[in-house]
Amino acid sequence: MTPRLLTLLISAAAALLTATGVMAQPGRTAPSFEGWTVDCGNTGVCFSSSFTRSQSVWVDLRIVRDWQAEAQPLVRLTTNTPLPSEGTLRFELDGAAIEALPIEQLREMQPAVKTPAGFRPLGGEGFWYPTGPATTTLLEAMRTGRELTVHLPAAKDADPVAIPVPLQGVKASLLWLDNRQNRTGTVSAIVAPGADPATDAPHAIALMSADQLPPEVAAVWSANRLCSRIDPTIFTSLNAVRVPLAEDASLYIIPCGAPTAYNSPYVAVLSGKDGAARQVQVARMSEKGPVATDLIYNAKWVPADQQLISYFKGSGVGECGLWNRWVWNGTGLVLLEEATRTTCDGTAPDLSNWSSTWPPQKAPN
Structure with a gap:
């Protein structure tokens, strides 16, 4: 990714946030209703x-x-x-x-x-x-x-x-x-069914084996950081997915090498309608500004919002590290939010209190 393209992606995210007055986003942790926790997996x-x-x-x-x-x-x-x-x-x-x-x-x-x-x-x-x-x-x-x-x-x-x-x-x-899952008011709703027909919920397709990758995608994956050196049984357990996109394109979220003690690295590969594939880089923030990276840690795809989350854990507890959220905009993944905590003290993780490094925080009056 060129510096100019990276700058444009960051600017687009900033404009999007400004236009909506910091647009509403899903929380950094799964919602809970009086002890009942809800969440969705990468497939939907x-x-x-x-x-x-x-x-x-x-x-x-x-x-x-x-x-x-x-x-x-x-x-x-x-x-x-x-x-x-x-x-x-x-x-x-x-x-x-x-x-x-x-x-x-x-x-x-x-x-x-x-x-x-x-x-x-x-x-x-x-x-x-x-x-x-x-x-x-x-x-x-x-x-x-x-x-x-x-x-x-x-x-x-x-x-x-x-x-x-x-x-x-x-x-x-x-x-x-x-x-x-867009079921409210349909015949398939659990709580309040209606007369509307049921439709597929937002989703991605589970990839249980690297053999399911098209040759062009597999070539990009294999050429990157020894990604393909991963045991097939481990690959199966890491929630890799293919995200169907417009015009027969697909976004692949694929593990890249064997997991470490706390973290599993992934890469994103875009396959166009013509079959050509390219790796998708993402923006992260540094002390001097945005930088591009190709690795996404403990990747979580959110089908309902077409968003991708990375959660790099600095310890086994996960109370410190780096957390990112990107949204698919049709051509790439745009950084919406980033938060970090540098203190690893063994406390229970609470990402809602992590320091935000993106979007920029307003200076106090």
């Missing part, structure tokens, strides 16, 4: 989750929905406690039993549930809830209830465990999912 699969701990046992209850128009919501339960081969997983809503699922049958039905591409399950033992009407009934009950209690069957000589999951905020979180 979205979820609402609640993590609840009771002493040494925790459960993560997650409502997951893929981007396809016909995709139905799925419910997944994950726990850190080993479950026996026999026994029953029970659910109660405000003290009333709503479902009892034999563990053996639950395990047998798991292969029948198609896991959305790009969904990364938590560590521990996880189960998909029975799909279809059973999931619909559970979600309807959760939207109107106060507390869902999950009764985990106990291993031999151990006591059963009951984990109460508060439901305040679950309805708001599901409405966020509907809105984020």
Whole structure:
């Protein structure tokens, strides 16, 4: 990227921000509604989750929905406690039993549930809830209830465990999912369905292998910083995507080499309608002004906004480092926001308090 082009991209971002009075942007951290956290993956699969701990046992209850128009919501339960081969997983809503699922049958039905591409399950033992009407009934009950209690069957000589999951905020979180996937008012909405037909949500296509890259894209990728020297199994786990663009073009967000302890580097490659491919560089700020770079760390693509986020962690905790957000403008990625924290002190990460290095801050009066 030439210095002139880089300057033009920075100027365009500044003009865009000025015209909107610092345009509204998604937060630096995932939204939360009274304990229910919402987010979307690089492909456009979205979820609402609640993590609840009771002493040494925790459960993560997650409502997951893929981007396809016909995709139905799925419910997944994950726990850190080993479950026996026999026994029953029970659910109660405000003290009333709503479902009892034999563990053996639950395990047998798991292969029948198609896991959305790009969904990364938590560590521990996880189960998909029975799909279809059973999931619909559970979600309807959760939207109107106060507390869902999950009764985990106990291993031999151990006591059963009951984990109460508060439901305040679950309805708001599901409405966020509907809105984020453009489902509100359609026949596929969870909270407020309407008569409009369902359409595909904003999305990108998961890349599970470097073999899915077109030859021109693979050539650009292989020529850059030894990008192609990455184990195929590691590539599969790093959420690479192809972003469909106008006029049959595509933007590829691809891992570049093996991850380090805290960070995974990526590159962006643009493939035009004629098949030609080129690497897309991005702007970052330095003490003397904008600079161009080709690496994006821990890349997160936001399909609904056509934005790309980089989060370079200065430690394993992630309380220090560098955070960037760019938006696709049709030809390149324009820097919208950058923030940094240089103090690595082991505190819980709070990116909302990081110092902004872009856009320029107004001087105090």
